[in-house]
Amino acid sequence: xxxxxxxxxxxxxVDPYPEDLAERVQARLALVRRRSRRTRHVLHLVLVLVSIxxxxxxxxRAEMFLTSAPNLSLGAFExxxxxxxxxxxxxxxxxxxxxxxxxxxxxxxxxxxxxxGLGILTASALYGVINLLSNGAAQEEVMA
Amino acid sequence: xxxxxxxxxxxxILALLSMVLSALFFDIAWWxxxxxxxxxxxxxxxxxRLALLQDVGVRANFASLFANLVTMYLFGxxxxxxAPDRVRHMSQESSxxxxxxxxxxxxxxxxxxxxxxxxxxxxxxxxxMPLPIILGVVFLLSALGGMVTxxxxxxxxxxARAEWSGRSPLLSLALGTLxxxxxxxxxxxxxxxxxxxxxxxAGMSIATRFGSGKPWNLLPLMEDVQV
Numbered sequence: 001x002x003x004x005x006x007x008x009x010x011x012x013x014v015d016p017y018p019e020d021l022a023e024r025v026q027a028r029l030a031l032v033r034r035r036s037r038r039t040r041h042v043l044h045l046v047l048v049l050v051s052i053x054x055x056x057x058x059x060x061r062a063e064m065f066l067t068s069a070p071n072l073s074l075g076a077f078e079x080x081x082x083x084x085x086x087x088x089x090x091x092x093x094x095x096x097x098x099x100x101x102x103x104x105x106x107x108x109x110x111x112x113x114x115x116x117g118l119g120i121l122t123a124s125a126l127y128g129v130i131n132l133l134s135n136g137a138a139q140e141e142v143m144a
Numbered sequence: 145x146x147x148x149x150x151x152x153x154x155x156x157i158l159a160l161l162s163m164v165l166s167a168l169f170f171d172i173a174w175w176x177x178x179x180x181x182x183x184x185x186x187x188x189x190x191x192x193r194l195a196l197l198q199d200v201g202v203r204a205n206f207a208s209l210f211a212n213l214v215t216m217y218l219f220g221x222x223x224x225x226x227a228p229d230r231v232r233h234m235s236q237e238s239s240x241x242x243x244x245x246x247x248x249x250x251x252x253x254x255x256x257x258x259x260x261x262x263x264x265x266x267x268x269x270x271x272x273m274p275l276p277i278i279l280g281v282v283f284l285l286s287a288l289g290g291m292v293t294x295x296x297x298x299x300x301x302x303x304a305r306a307e308w309s310g311r312s313p314l315l316s317l318a319l320g321t322l323x324x325x326x327x328x329x330x331x332x333x334x335x336x337x338x339x340x341x342x343x344x345x346a347g348m349s350i351a352t353r354f355g356s357g358k359p360w361n362l363l364p365l366m367e368d369v370q371v
Contacts, residue, residue, distance in 0.1 A: 103267050110268070118261045125258035132251050133351055133360035 051124040057117030148306035152319065155302075159326030163213075167205035170331040213325050220292040220317045227289075230355025234290065235297040237352050245344060252287075252347030259283055283346055286354065290345020293355075295320030 018024075083091040224231055238245055263276035296313065299320030303311055328338040353360065 103273070106264075107268050115265065115268075118265050122258055122261040122265070125254045125261065128254045129251060129258060129350075130360070132247060132254070 047124045047127055050120055054117040054120030054124065057113045058121065061111070061114045061117075146306050148302065149308070152302055152306050152308075155323055156319070159322050162326045163209055163329055166329050166331055166334075167209050168202055170205075209329065213321070216325055217318060217321045219288065220295060220321055221314060223289055223292045224296065224313060224317060227355060230289075230352075231293050231296060232355075233357045234293040234348055234352050234355045235300065238294065238297050238348055239301065245348075248290075248347035248351055249340065249344040250347065251351050252343030252345070255283070255346060255350055256343065286349035287342040287346035289354070290348040291324070291341055292317070292321075292345075293348060294341060294345055295324045298323060 080091060080095065083094070238248065259279050263279060266272035266275040296317045297320065299316035299318065300313070302319060303316055308315075324341060328334045328341065330337065349355065351360075
């Protein structure tokens with residue numbers, strides 16, 4: 001009864017392997033590693049450039065985002081706390097209304113460039129986090 | 145006497161001195177003063193020592209400092225008792241070198257950028273509107289858990305160097321918490337230091353999968369596909 005090892009043995013060449021086989025395998029591995037490292041460096045560079053473009057798209061519009069935000073000063077918070085102590089239901093409704101107004105104002109003020117910039121930043125940051133968290137670099141060090 | 149023991153004693157004294165000076169000469173509890181409207185009640189500085197001690201603002205500073213320090217330590221004790229294995233794993237990860245700690249900081253920075261962008265984008269759709277709150281709570285808990293681990297690891301390393309390593313983990317936490325807390329309360333620079341510590345802590349929690357030690361990859365899903 002033949003098992004898979006017998007099949008593998010049958011598939012192996014009968015000729016003796018060339019003397020420089022080990023060197024060729026090592027050279028091939030080094031080439032593959034070099035290529036993958038170069039590709040990764042290019043990808044990193046592209047992502048850095050894309051992130052800069054994303055920031056360039058967002059920064060001019062950051063003022064709009066900040067001005068549309070509700071008044072978060074300490075005085076306003078104190079006023080809200082005292083209102084909450086006087087009539088909790090009404091102040092909570094007012095709070096939800098303020099948030100809804102802010103979100104709708106923000107949504108109407110957002111333009112495609114801002115959203116695009118945020119999307120680019122999200123993608124770049126996600127790639128960076130995955131790259132840092134995955135053990136690819138460590139594995140590569142071990143292999144090298 | 146071991147050189148590290150002298151260093152630890154000196155650091156503890158410096159930390160306490162730094163906190164006292166911050167409480168005496170800077171408005172640490174500025175938010176409290178505003179809320180209680182006690183800023184205008186400052187005593188005239190005729191005899192400045194007595195005046196400082198009688199100053200309502202200074203007393204509020206001391207109260208705030210003490211409350212913050214005790215809260216931070218008790219929160220750390222709670223985390224140590226709740227998840228000792230996770231804290232140990234995270235502290236082992238952070239003890240492998242400064243390069244590792246810097247990597248945690250980079251993860252923290254990237255995650256906060258990612259969360260900020262996702263939070264703003266999620267406000268545009270009704271289904272994802274609660275996401276910023278959920279993400280914020282998760283990030284805050286990660287950052288605080290990581291900060292506790294950093295404090296514990298700092299104290300543990302220093303006590304081990306001083307050959308006091310047989311002491312309780314609570315002592316390591318106390319030493320680390322005291323030093324980190326004093327650094328985060330240095331006037332003007334403390335805020336930056338606090339941000340760095342929180343980002344590093346959050347990065348450490350996330351990178352170690354909240355101390356579980358499981359790797360960040362999709363291998364379990366790929367194994368399912370292969371089956």
